[in-house]
Amino acid sequence: MSSATRQSNAAARERLEALTDRASVDTSALSADLQAVTGVLDREIGLRRILTDPATDGQRKADLVNSLFGAKIGADALDLVTGSVRSRWSAPRDLVDSIEQQAALAEIIGADKAGALDEVEDELFRFGRTVAGSNELRAALTDNAADRTAKVALVERLLGGKARPATTKLVASLVSQPRGRSLESGLEEFSRLAAGRRGRVVALVTVAVPLSDRQKERLGASLAKLVGRPVHLNIEVDPAVLGGVRVQIGDEIIEGTIADRMDGARQGLVGQ
Structure with missing residues (x-):
């Protein structure tokens, strides 16, 4: 820029x-x-x-x-x-x-x-995960040949009454006017704007099992100390990580999972 x-x-x-x-x-x-x-x-x-x-x-x-x-x-x-x-x-x-x-x-x-910004951030993230997990839904929302009104109506059926109005409108704006970007990148951009509203950064946290509230607080505090700013956690549960935690903040990745350590061990053995 x-x-x-x-x-x-x-x-x-x-x-x-x-x-x-x-x-x-x-x-x-x-x-x-x-x-x-x-x-x-x-x-x-x-x-x-x-x-x-x-x-x-x-x-x-x-x-x-x-x-x-x-x-x-x-x-x-x-x-x-x-x-x-x-x-x-x-x-x-x-x-x-x-x-x-x-x-x-x-x-x-x-x-x-309205005191709903945390919810909007979480809803944007969860919707992004839902789209990522369904090729059919993603195709329906991103088909350039599809009618824009129909795509917005689909968003409203999916989120109306279940998410904050701001979330529904933000997602609807992305599917009606993608402007050459992917739906996922648009959702990530809006998540960053929402976090930035409070001077926070977004951390994508991948864990094998859900974290307790206490664990979330401790992780958030540790990451805030590390990056020097408050951190909003987007948490994704993926059993494939086998334990530990993987954190991505922007382009930076902090890897502390068992799966990653096993990969490193295997690479070390291959190199011997």
């Missing part, structure tokens, strides 16, 4: 945080509006090029956004989008990525205000 895009993303995040600090803001409606703008800009290559052209005056770009979206989205979303197009972006797609991220963050902030 270039410095221009990084700075513009940071400015967009600050505007969103300031806006959603107001109790009167409907974060769900704001998210839906921003998601709608994302869809238009994702389809209209020429438009996003115009809106990110550094040679075009920022006010002219803001006026264009007003003329296109002013009657279709709320004033809060319009303010955020016009603020974004006034910023500098290294590539046209960066603008669309940023607006989509703002849409997801609006839902996440709403869940945080």
Whole structure:
């Protein structure tokens, strides 16, 4: 990510945080509006090029956004989008990525205000595990030829009444507008955004048997001390690890399972 895009993303995040600090803001409606703008800009290559052209005056770009979206989205979303197009972006797609991220963050902030952010994080992770374990479900949700409305309806049948509304809406946004990424990577991205809301990092923990609450607390405290930040644990039970624990934080893997030690022993024997 270039410095221009990084700075513009940071400015967009600050505007969103300031806006959603107001109790009167409907974060769900704001998210839906921003998601709608994302869809238009994702389809209209020429438009996003115009809106990110550094040679075009920022006010002219803001006026264009007003003329296109002013009657279709709320004033809060319009303010955020016009603020974004006034910023500098290294590539046209960066603008669309940023607006989509703002849409997801609006839902996440709403869940945080409702005291439901931990649940949303857990539900995103569990849904990702469910999709990973069912080729049929994954195909139904990611088929580019399938009707988007039908895919969203499937998500609502799967999660409606069983998960937080923010979770359902976030997953629905991914299946309706995948934008060239896998469903799994989109879910991971939203999980990172949710964890980042509280300054946390996400740790994928794989164990042979479920952990007790006390074990989770001790592991979370140990990992937080290791990385210097609070840690949200996504725990996956896999008997194949044979005991111990495997932890992945970003690209870093901490391997302490019996299976891994056995593999190491076997490799040592082969090398003798």
